[in-house]
Amino acid sequence: MNKAFIPSEWEEKLYSFWEQKGYFKAQINKDKQPFSIILPPPNANAPLHLGHAMYVYEDIMIRYNKLLGKEVLWLPGADHAGFETQFVFEKNLQKQGKSRFDYDRETLFTMIWDFVMENRPIMESQLKRLGFALDWEKKKFTMDDDIVKIVYETFKKLHDEGLVYRDTKLVNFCTHDGTSFSDLEIIYREETAPLYYMKYGPFELATVRPETKFGDTAVAVHPDDRRYKKWIGKEIEVTGLIETFKIRVIADEAVDPKFGTGVVKVTPAHDFNDYEMAKRHNIPLKQVIGFDGRLNELTGPYKGLKVLAAREKVVEDLKQKGLITKIDESYTHSVPTCYKCGRVIEPLPKEQWFVKVRPLADQAIKLVEKGEINIYPRRFKRGLIDWLKKFHDWNISRQIVWGIRIPAWRCSKCNEWTVTSGEKPTNCLKCQSKELVQDEDTFDTWFSSSQWSYATLLTQDHHSQLSNLNSQFYTYFYPTAVMETGYEILPWWVARMIMMGYFATNKVPFKNVFLHGMVRDKQGRKMSKSKGNVVNPMEVLDKYGADALRAALIFQTTEGGDITFSEDKAVGMRNFANKIWNVGRFLYLNRNGKMKEENGKSKKKLSDLHKEFFQLKKKSIKNMDSYNFSLAFDTLFEFLWHRFADFYIEELKEEVRSGNIKVLEGLEEVYLQVLLMLHPFMPFVTEAVWKEFHGEEKSILDMRIEF
RNA sequence: GGUCGCUUAGCUCAGUUGGUUAGAGCGUUCGGCUUACAUCCGAAAGGUCGGGGGUUCGAGUCCCUCAGCGACCACCA
Numbered sequence: 001m002n003k004a005f006i007p008s009e010w011e012e013k014l015y016s017f018w019e020q021k022g023y024f025k026a027q028i029n030k031d032k033q034p035f036s037i038i039l040p041p042p043n044a045n046a047p048l049h050l051g052h053a054m055y056v057y058e059d060i061m062i063r064y065n066k067l068l069g070k071e072v073l074w075l076p077g078a079d080h081a082g083f084e085t086q087f088v089f090e091k092n093l094q095k096q097g098k099s100r101f102d103y104d105r106e107t108l109f110t111m112i113w114d115f116v117m118e119n120r121p122i123m124e125s126q127l128k129r130l131g132f133a134l135d136w137e138k139k140k141f142t143m144d145d146d147i148v149k150i151v152y153e154t155f156k157k158l159h160d161e162g163l164v165y166r167d168t169k170l171v172n173f174c175t176h177d178g179t180s181f182s183d184l185e186i187i188y189r190e191e192t193a194p195l196y197y198m199k200y201g202p203f204e205l206a207t208v209r210p211e212t213k214f215g216d217t218a219v220a221v222h223p224d225d226r227r228y229k230k231w232i233g234k235e236i237e238v239t240g241l242i243e244t245f246k247i248r249v250i251a252d253e254a255v256d257p258k259f260g261t262g263v264v265k266v267t268p269a270h271d272f273n274d275y276e277m278a279k280r281h282n283i284p285l286k287q288v289i290g291f292d293g294r295l296n297e298l299t300g301p302y303k304g305l306k307v308l309a310a311r312e313k314v315v316e317d318l319k320q321k322g323l324i325t326k327i328d329e330s331y332t333h334s335v336p337t338c339y340k341c342g343r344v345i346e347p348l349p350k351e352q353w354f355v356k357v358r359p360l361a362d363q364a365i366k367l368v369e370k371g372e373i374n375i376y377p378r379r380f381k382r383g384l385i386d387w388l389k390k391f392h393d394w395n396i397s398r399q400i401v402w403g404i405r406i407p408a409w410r411c412s413k414c415n416e417w418t419v420t421s422g423e424k425p426t427n428c429l430k431c432q433s434k435e436l437v438q439d440e441d442t443f444d445t446w447f448s449s450s451q452w453s454y455a456t457l458l459t460q461d462h463h464s465q466l467s468n469l470n471s472q473f474y475t476y477f478y479p480t481a482v483m484e485t486g487y488e489i490l491p492w493w494v495a496r497m498i499m500m501g502y503f504a505t506n507k508v509p510f511k512n513v514f515l516h517g518m519v520r521d522k523q524g525r526k527m528s529k530s531k532g533n534v535v536n537p538m539e540v541l542d543k544y545g546a547d548a549l550r551a552a553l554i555f556q557t558t559e560g561g562d563i564t565f566s567e568d569k570a571v572g573m574r575n576f577a578n579k580i581w582n583v584g585r586f587l588y589l590n591r592n593g594k595m596k597e598e599n600g601k602s603k604k605k606l607s608d609l610h611k612e613f614f615q616l617k618k619k620s621i622k623n624m625d626s627y628n629f630s631l632a633f634d635t636l637f638e639f640l641w642h643r644f645a646d647f648y649i650e651e652l653k654e655e656v657r658s659g660n661i662k663v664l665e666g667l668e669e670v671y672l673q674v675l676l677m678l679h680p681f682m683p684f685v686t687e688a689v690w691k692e693f694h695g696e697e698k699s700i701l702d703m704r705i706e707f
Numbered sequence: 708g709g710u711c712g713c714u715u716a717g718c719u720c721a722g723u724u725g726g727u728u729a730g731a732g733c734g735u736u737c738g739g740c741u742u743a744c745a746u747c748c749g750a751a752a753g754g755u756c757g758g759g760g761g762u763u764c765g766a767g768u769c770c771c772u773c774a775g776c777g778a779c780c781a782c783c784a
Contacts, residue, residue: 004746188781195784207784220784255784264784273784333783379711383779386710390780488779522719524777544746556721556731561712562778564719568733575732575746586743619723628723634731642731646748657742 001588001692005581007545010688015128018687023066023701024133026073028476034073035065036477038453039127039134040485040493041077041142044120045085048127050519050527050565051486053537056550057516058484059132060629063680065481066133067705073477075456076127076134078120080143082403082445083179087340089115089402105401105440112402126538131546131683138460142448143404146459151448152407152422153466154504159419163359163503164396166408166417168351170268170275171395174338175293175346179399181338182444183392184492186345188334195331196315197260199323201236201247203228206260208333209270210318211310213240214299215288216247218266220277223251225262241317242300250281269349285349293346307346352397353406353439355447360499361388367498367508376514376627377560380487384513387491388499396447403442410437450496453480453509466504483510487517487560514627517562519553524564540570547682548574554681555637557630576637577685580678583645584689587668590656602655606666609648613639613670620677621705633681640674676703 002009018024026036037058042048062074089112090100100108120141127134140147158164171180197206200219207213219236221228231249238245254277255264268278269287278285288298295302295310302310318324336345365388367373368381375381397406408419411428412435418425427434448455457478458464461471469475479501483494494513501509520526521533528534540549551573557563616639623632648667649656655663672693679686679700690700 001743004744205784209784260784266784271784273782331783383711386780491780518778524719552732556719558721566719566733568719571746572732575744578744578746582744582747584743589743623723626723630721631723634721638731645743649743650748653743 001581001585003585005545005578005685005688007547007577007684008542011129011131011546011684014684014687015131018133018699018701019136021699023699024074024135025137026071026075026135026477028472029071032069032071034477034481035062035070036073036075036457036480037062037482037484038456038480039074039076039132040489041079041140041449041452042123042127043081043084044078044123044141045081045088045116046119047122048130048537050535050537050540052126053130053549053553054486054516054519054563055127055132055484056130056553057514057629058482059130059550059683060554060680061482061484061514062133063683063701064624064705066701067676067679067703069704072133073138074132074134075138075140076124076132076136077140077142077452077456078123079449080116080141080402080445082442083177083185083340083398083400084445085116086112086400086402087177100401109401129538129541129546130550133683138456140456140459142445142452144459146462146464147448147455148404149422150455150458150466151404151443151451152420154451154500155407155443155447156419156421157466157504158355163356164353164419165356166351166353168349169354169393169395170272170347171350171352172336172345173291173348173350174341174343175291176341176343177338177400178291180348180350180352180395180397181345182395182446184446185339186336187339189337190332191335192330192332193335195260195328196318196324197326197328198318199239199325200263200265201238202231203236203263204261204325205263205265206328207265208331209267209311210314211295211302211307212267212270212288213265213314214242214295214302215267215269215286216265217268217278217286218248218250218281218283220250220252220255220264220266221262222255222257223253225255225257227262239321239323241302241314241321248283250277250283252277252280270347272347275347275349287349289346289348291348291350307344352395352441353408355394355396357391357393357499360503361391361495363502364388364495364498367502372508373498373510374512376512377558380490380513380515380560383487384490384495387495391491391495394444394447396444397439397441398444399441401442403445404448406439406441406443408439410439411435412437446492446496449493450500451504453483453497453501454478454505469505478505479508480510482512482514484514484516487515490515515560517557517560519563519565522564522566524562535565540567544570544574545577545684547577547684551576551633551682554630554633556634559627559630576641577682579641579645580675580682580685581689583640583649583671584675584692586649587656587664587671588692590659590664602652602660602663605648605651606663609644609666609670612643613673617673617677621707624680629681632677636674636678636681640678644670644674676700676705 042052062072066072093099172186173180193208195206195208196210232251235246235248238247266274266277268275269285288296290296293306295305297303338345365385368385407422408417409425410417411433413433414431416430418429457474460473464471497509548570552569620632620635652663675686687700
């Protein structure tokens with residue numbers, strides 16, 4: 001044995017060994033209890049960041065359960081990450097002086113496909129470097145044909161059962177990226193903006209968006225507001241910029257009499273609250289801003305101006321006409337922005353596909369409340385339920401090419417939609433016309449990934465389909481044991497997987513949810529490119545080894561809490577890996593000692609050691625089983641280093657050196673069992689020692705933790 | 708405004724159902740290259756466990772309250 005554990009001499013070798021010998025391969029084994037985890041598929045086109053290394057929790061669970069004798073499956077995958085990827089790709093195009101508009105749909109799609117396929121192996125090889133016991137033969141890509149097929153079948157089933165519908169509604173639209181988003185993909189940003197007070201017929205009202213004036217279709221006041229009571233239900237005449245127009249005054253509870261003047265202009269086509277108000281009062285929509293972010297033909301001389309330019313000009317002109325009475329420059333409010341490009345989101349009316357969320361979410365709430373799905377750490381249960389309660393109908397249409405195209409065709413004669421599970425319909429279901437045009441849009445990536453847990457398992461059998469849930473592999477491993485992921489995607493993914501999983505399979509997609517926190521820098525700040533504090537997991541790995549990186553993310557942390565990562569910690573854990581190695585080396589080097597009778601002193605020490613170890617093992621198993629992995633690891637660390645090495649070995653050192661075989665065997669027995677318990681956390685060093693002790697062809701993964 | 712979390716040694720953090728002199732990693736001081744390991748060993752300094760109140764034989768651990776910090780969400784004409 002080397003004097004020190006050198007990770008680079010072992011890691012690649014050991015991983016290939018595990019893979020080649022099929023240790024990560026899952027198969028149906030009726031005699032064993034299944035334990036399955038689906039890896040949250042990392043973005044196929046991007047290298048891993050430190051957050052991905054947190055999936056080490058999954059590896060810990062997988063390896064631990066394997067050592068308990070279960071049939072384990074950890075299924076890897078890659079995410080096409082629709083908009084994310086298209087966004088990155090467009091940035092690359094930009095650098096070459098090109099844009100998405102320079103290519104037709106097919107060409108652009110193919111270019112992105114090639115780009116993603118080229119990058120995908122990077123992410124995959126990084127998962128291997130982390131030592132993850134993934135069953136690579138079963139890997140899936142979110143755009144694999146068979147996965148897409150399942151997504152289509154789910155979509156059709158939803159449509160058939162009235163849980164997906166087509167409608168024109170106000171959606172969040174990014175005029176720069178040219179696509180709509182769901183509610184989750186917008187970020188509200190605090191902003192100080194002028195609040196303009198303007199004359200409006202007999203009223204005065206306040207607005208931050210004077211340029212939407214052309215889209216006003218009502219004026220609203222609070223029903224109990226004495227100042228304006230006499231106007232309610234009446235039409236008023238307003239001097240505008242283009243013309244003088246008449247507009248109705250409505251009364252609505254949503255108006256806050258204390259804000260501004262207590263009068264609101266209602267612009268249903270460009271404001272979510274106004275849209276709701278308009279629905280309540282049956283007021284028409286008038287769209288004056290287009291999907292290009294410019295004012296349209298209904299705005300006369302302002303046509304063609306971008307929103308901000310239009311605002312300036314409108315204000316200028318209103319001033320000229322003496323219609324602006326006051327400007328509050330210190331008004332702060334939050335504006336919706338695109339989570340990706342940061343530009344202001346424009347609420348616009350658009351015809352899209354929506355998931356009718358309430359029935360699905362209500363069902364999901366029941367499942368969580370009843371404990372059909374357990375959440376760890378427990379405090380996230382509340383958050384999950386809150387999210388599920390808040391969900392509104394979900395816009396799943398995206399105006400991007402990089403994604404799964406929606407299997408819906410519109411009839412050019414009668415305008416009716418025909419939804420299929422993928423194949424082009426021969427004729428319109430309503431009027432039989434054969435002139436059908438497929439929807440240009442693609443699915444929200446999260447719509448397809450909400451189906452990931454059953455789609456990945458179903459598709460392991462070639463001819464499986466949603467209507468026939470009898471495939472063996474699926475039946476054996478579904479529902480999966482645990483869904484492990486970062487708490488920040490609870491609403492995006494976990495909540496929706498529960499909804500869709502239960503809808504499609506009538507079973508929960510997983511029995512347990514385990515959530516980990518975010519990795520922050522040493523000062524506790526979020527890691528971001530702009531702050532320059534991003535830690536590349538591969539660099540840490542190169543420097544200190546995979547075991548050290550993994551352990552650094554677990555050691556003395558709290559499950560679900562954010563983790564401050566510092567290189568110091570990796571150093572400490574590299575040292576621990578070396579300690580594990582050297583304890584082994586000490587025992588190994590003394591193995592050739594001559595037989596010798598034990599004396600009383602060592603007998604007592606050995607029995608103390610065994611007692612202590614028995615307690616430790618009980619405690620560790622209890623902690624592992626209750627998802628307190630960090631505590632289990634801390635305990636093992638403390639025991640091996642400060643009890644086993646610093647105390648027991650030191651006490652018994654002379655005995656060992658002088659060849660007391662009983663003492664050596666006693667120590668070795670405990671040591672090897674500790675290795676077994678440590679293996680899920682630090683798989684490389686433990687396996688390396690195991691091989692040194694038992695031979696190159698042996699693996700610690702053949703061992704079982706016994707009670 | 709809502710929900711959740713955090714406040715323990717110089718720094719970063721553990722401390723599971725309340726129980727003996729409160730721990731770790733890194734750092735600091737002193738002493739050791741002892742043939743497993745200097746990626747080490749031994750010793751030491753360093754904490755009124757955010758403030759206050761309560762429950763209890765006993766509280767860092769439970770309850771109330773105050774303060775500070777943070778995250779997420781909602782509203783915003």
